[in-house]
Amino acid sequence: MPERVPAEALRRFMAGIYEAAGVPAADAALVAGLMTEADLIGADGHGVFRLAQYIRRIRAGGMNPRAVPRIVEERPASALIDGDNGLGHLATTMAARTAIEKARTQGVAWCGVRHGNHAGPASLYARMVMEAGMIGLYLAVGSANHLPPWGGLELLLSTNPIAVAVPTEEEPPIVLDMATTVAAYGKVKLRAQRGEAMPEGWMIDRQGQPLTDPKRAGEGLLLPIGGYKGYGLALIFGLLAGTLNGAAMGREVVDFNADDTTVTNTGQAVLAIDIAAFGDPAAFRRRVDELAREIRGSERLPGVDRIFLPGEQSAATRARRAAEGVPIPPQLRTQLDTLAGELGAPRLGA
Amino acid sequence: MPERVPAEALRRFMAGIYEAAGVPAADAALVAGLMTEADLIGADGHGVFRLAQYIRRIRAGGMNPRAVPRIVEERPASALIDGDNGLGHLATTMAARTAIEKARTQGVAWCGVRHGNHAGPASLYARMVMEAGMIGLYLAVGSANHLPPWGGLELLLSTNPIAVAVPTEEEPPIVLDMATTVAAYGKVKLRAQRGEAMPEGWMIDRQGQPLTDPKRAGEGLLLPIGGYKGYGLALIFGLLAGTLNGAAMGREVVDFNADDTTVTNTGQAVLAIDIAAFGDPAAFRRRVDELAREIRGSERLPGVDRIFLPGEQSAATRARRAAEGVPIPPQLRTQLDTLAGELGAPRLGA
Numbered sequence: 001m002p003e004r005v006p007a008e009a010l011r012r013f014m015a016g017i018y019e020a021a022g023v024p025a026a027d028a029a030l031v032a033g034l035m036t037e038a039d040l041i042g043a044d045g046h047g048v049f050r051l052a053q054y055i056r057r058i059r060a061g062g063m064n065p066r067a068v069p070r071i072v073e074e075r076p077a078s079a080l081i082d083g084d085n086g087l088g089h090l091a092t093t094m095a096a097r098t099a100i101e102k103a104r105t106q107g108v109a110w111c112g113v114r115h116g117n118h119a120g121p122a123s124l125y126a127r128m129v130m131e132a133g134m135i136g137l138y139l140a141v142g143s144a145n146h147l148p149p150w151g152g153l154e155l156l157l158s159t160n161p162i163a164v165a166v167p168t169e170e171e172p173p174i175v176l177d178m179a180t181t182v183a184a185y186g187k188v189k190l191r192a193q194r195g196e197a198m199p200e201g202w203m204i205d206r207q208g209q210p211l212t213d214p215k216r217a218g219e220g221l222l223l224p225i226g227g228y229k230g231y232g233l234a235l236i237f238g239l240l241a242g243t244l245n246g247a248a249m250g251r252e253v254v255d256f257n258a259d260d261t262t263v264t265n266t267g268q269a270v271l272a273i274d275i276a277a278f279g280d281p282a283a284f285r286r287r288v289d290e291l292a293r294e295i296r297g298s299e300r301l302p303g304v305d306r307i308f309l310p311g312e313q314s315a316a317t318r319a320r321r322a323a324e325g326v327p328i329p330p331q332l333r334t335q336l337d338t339l340a341g342e343l344g345a346p347r348l349g350a
Numbered sequence: 351m352p353e354r355v356p357a358e359a360l361r362r363f364m365a366g367i368y369e370a371a372g373v374p375a376a377d378a379a380l381v382a383g384l385m386t387e388a389d390l391i392g393a394d395g396h397g398v399f400r401l402a403q404y405i406r407r408i409r410a411g412g413m414n415p416r417a418v419p420r421i422v423e424e425r426p427a428s429a430l431i432d433g434d435n436g437l438g439h440l441a442t443t444m445a446a447r448t449a450i451e452k453a454r455t456q457g458v459a460w461c462g463v464r465h466g467n468h469a470g471p472a473s474l475y476a477r478m479v480m481e482a483g484m485i486g487l488y489l490a491v492g493s494a495n496h497l498p499p500w501g502g503l504e505l506l507l508s509t510n511p512i513a514v515a516v517p518t519e520e521e522p523p524i525v526l527d528m529a530t531t532v533a534a535y536g537k538v539k540l541r542a543q544r545g546e547a548m549p550e551g552w553m554i555d556r557q558g559q560p561l562t563d564p565k566r567a568g569e570g571l572l573l574p575i576g577g578y579k580g581y582g583l584a585l586i587f588g589l590l591a592g593t594l595n596g597a598a599m600g601r602e603v604v605d606f607n608a609d610d611t612t613v614t615n616t617g618q619a620v621l622a623i624d625i626a627a628f629g630d631p632a633a634f635r636r637r638v639d640e641l642a643r644e645i646r647g648s649e650r651l652p653g654v655d656r657i658f659l660p661g662e663q664s665a666a667t668r669a670r671r672a673a674e675g676v677p678i679p680p681q682l683r684t685q686l687d688t689l690a691g692e693l694g695a696p697r698l699g700a
Contacts, residue, residue, distance in 0.1 A: 073627060073628055073629065074457075075455070075456055075457030075458075075624070075627045076426060076427065076455070076456045076457065077426065077427035077452075077453075077456035077457045077458050077459065078456070078457025078458045078623075078624075078627045078628070079457075080627075080628045080629070102427075103427075105425070105426070106425055106426045106427035106428070106456055107424075107425030107426065107427045107428025107429075107459075107460070108425075108427050108428045108458065108459065108460040108621075109427065109457075109458065110457070110458040110623060112628055135589075135590070135594070148648070149645045149648060149657050150657070150658070151650055151651055151654040151656070151657045151658075152645070152648050152649060152650055152651065152654070152657050153648070153649040153650060153651055154648040154649050156644060156645055156648055164586045164590075166586070166589050174585070174586070174589065176582040176583070176585075176586050178576070178579045178582060178583075182576055206651075207651075207652055208651045208652060208653070225575045225576025225579050225580065226528070226532055226575025226576060226580065228658075228660075229528045229575050230575065230576065232526040232528060232660040233526070233528075235524070235526075235645075235659075235660065236514045236516070236524070236526050236660070239485075239516050239524065239638065239641075240485065240514075240623075243634065243637050243638060243641065244485070244623070244625065244628050244629075244634065245628060245629075246628075246629055249637075249641060250640075250641045250644050250645070251644060271458075271621075273428075273460060273590075273594070274425070274428070275594065277423060277425045277428045277430075278423055278428070278430045278462055278594050278595060278596075279423065279430070279594075279595075279596055284593065284594065287593050287599075288589065288593060290600075291585075291589075291593065291599060291600045294506060294600050294601060295499045295502070295506055295585075295600070298498070298499060298502050298503070298504040298506055299502060299503040299504045300501055300502055300503060301501055301502065301503055301556075301557075301558045302557055302558060303558070304501040304502070306501070307499050307500070307501045307502050308500070308501075308578075309585075310578075310582040310585065310586070
């Protein structure tokens with residue numbers, strides 16, 4: 001059983017690390033809060049797991065710890081934010097907050113980011129909009145290319161994700177957060193760690209044959225959902241979150257797992273839709289509740305115990321981890337202790 | 351070889367049929383133009399193929415031939431349009447035009463439709479926005495439920511499509527138009543007509559086993575792209591295009607292939623993004639050109655002759671059919687002649 005750490009202790013620890021690495025206190029608190037939220041909802045590859053990598057990038061000069069994101073293009077329902085090469089969470093939060101504020105009067109708003117960085121799980125920013133009572137949508141260019149075009153071999157595309165969050169009245173909110181590949185690359189790495197084979201359909205090798213040994217993932221290509229359809233979605237999300245904002249796309253995308261110094265120029269986009277601009281928000285939320293119940297209560301395939309709505313499982317994880325703490329595997333604990341020692345910052349839980 | 355009919359003759363024929371069925375001339379011309387465009391780009395299940403069905407619905411009282419769509423909710427960057435239960439093309443065109451007009455000043459705009467009807471291929475409306483120099487996105491609730499929730503048996507969802515159109519400088523525009531199921535239902539019907547088996551992965555039977563005989567499609571369930579991911583996308587697109595607008599979703603969706611009289615209350619949504627609100631539109635279009643060439647020219651899997659960009663094949667079809675005419679199979683020709691006879695309207699090509 002891995003150690004479990006209360007969310008508040010995790011948040012405090014991460015904020016302390018960021019401050020020790022030169023990040024202003026308010027920014028450190030914001031990013032630590034969002035990364036803790038990632039851990040709470042079960043996005044384990046996007047929370048404290050990423051801390052050492054982000055700090056490594058800051059110390060290598062690849063990311064600006066004192067970044068000041070700012071709006072560089074603006075219309076009543078749109079904005080382009082330059083993230084000043086800071087922690088991706090800062091510019092993306094600014095995009096979400098700007099979209100919310102604009103949508104409240106304009107009905108909808110779309111805000112893009114350039115010169116951002118990896119910003120954690122897509123759902124964070126869709127949820128941020130949802131918590132303001134709106135429908136939130138988020139797109140991002142992934143931080144490493146793992147996907148070739150359909151029929152191709154060159155990794156020109158990433159797992160470019162989409163998240164959409166829709167508020168409900170009594171049901172858990174509907175929150176979809178998905179990569180455009182059958183499996184996210186993190187799932188492949190997890191199989192390799194566990195010594196388990198991958199199912200056919202996750203990856204192919206360079207001859208186009210199924211690749212099921214996760215240790216050979218380096219020679220493999222991820223497969224997009226629905227074949228050419230997922231390829232199309234990854235391309236389109238990349239154009240909307242990257243190219244439109246003057247951010248990296250295609251061969252410009254830096255593999256931020258392998259390279260700590262090159263500016264990534266990561267792009268993201270947030271859409272906010274004010275439900276009140278289309279009718280009564282409470283009536284909408286009740287109708288979403290009804291649909292959720294209709295789906296959950298509908299007839300199931302033999303052997304299926306339960307039909308889930310998108311976001312239901314992460315809501316359950318969040319409730320459990322908020323009560324019981326966030327699991328921290330021993331090797332991650334060791335890495336975090338080393339990091340605290342290097343920076344002279346308080347240790348986790350200290 | 352099927353007969354080939356010049357696009358202009360097809361358009362004129364359809365406009366004449368609509369006028370004979372009581373549709374005002376301007377509306378008849380608009381819808382006939384859009385349906386001809388559907389035939390030109392190769393969306394054969396969405397052009398003149400649908401004419402008899404639409405007319406049947408008008409004559410059965412299920413669709414209003416003299417509908418006047420109007421804006422019922424409005425903000426500077428959003429609108430909700432009530433389609434007055436007319437031909438879906440009318441309300442959806444109004445949504446696209448309104449979105450374009452609003453986006454020009456606001457940066458982006460989102461317009462929803464309720465009390466619409468089937469409006470043809472999704473790409474038409476994304477392209478309409480693109481032709482105004484913007485990025486267009488379109489979502490719709492499909493006009494018949496063919497998809498169960500993931501793990502379920504009840505057909506609560508449709509193939510809810512998305513289309514996105516992105517302008518280029520010299521390359522064919524990037525136009526993605528896809529259902530959220532592995533195969534659209536029309537493809538299944540085509541296999542049945544041809545007596546060909548379906549590949550595994552298109553449908554399952556009610557025990558969850560692969561179903562490959564298209565004649566048994568009535569007992570089968572379409573599969574979503576990427577499993578639970580495509581289910582999530584179909585649900586989310588339905589909430590955005592349907593529920594948000596007060597349009598049908600879930601059990602409310604009427605099977606318009608089987609029922610000519612019940613009001614469908616079909617929902618659609620159009621997003622327009624003015625590229626100029628994010629930077630120089632010409633620089634953006636040139637960058638999209640570069641990406642398209644980068645992808646097309648990249649290394650291919652063994653046995654792959656060419657890598658396509660979304661929209662390239664429909665652009666080639668459009669060029670060919672604009673020159674050579676639209677193919678009309680004999681049985682469709684017979685159906686159209688009968689229709690013209692019943693309405694006392696000029697025959698196709700007459």
